[in-house]
Amino acid sequence: xxxxxxxxxxxxxxxxxxxxxxxxxxxxxxxxxxxxxxxxxxxxxxxxxxxxxxxxxxxxxxxxxxxxxxxxxxxxxxxxxxxxxxx
Numbered sequence: 001x002x003x004x005x006x007x008x009x010x011x012x013x014x015x016x017x018x019x020x021x022x023x024x025x026x027x028x029x030x031x032x033x034x035x036x037x038x039x040x041x042x043x044x045x046x047x048x049x050x051x052x053x054x055x056x057x058x059x060x061x062x063x064x065x066x067x068x069x070x071x072x073x074x075x076x077x078x079x080x081x082x083x084x085x086x087x
Contacts, residue, residue, distance in 0.1 A: 010062040018055035025051045 029044040 007066075007068055009064050009067040011059055011064040011067065014055070014059045014062045018052075018059065021055060022048065022051055 025048060026044070029039065029047060030041060032038045033041040033044075
């Protein structure tokens with residue numbers, strides 16, 4: 001949000017959880033390869049892609065009531081790149 005406060009809508013909460021979930025999935029797959037030699041690390045990209053897709057789907061399906069502006073996915077590229085630097 002513009003004033004620096006944290007948005008509490010469900011879509012933003014889901015978005016905040018997606019990267020930690022991706023890191024946990026990547027770490028779990030890496031441990032499967034390193035510890036148990038169960039699954040080679042180069043075969044893990046489909047699983048990570050599925051986890052990323054589920055996160056994006058959950059973000060889209062989550063209600064954005066109470067959000068302070070446009071949904072993060074609806075912000076244009078120019079606003080993402082130059083928005084913080086405009087006065």
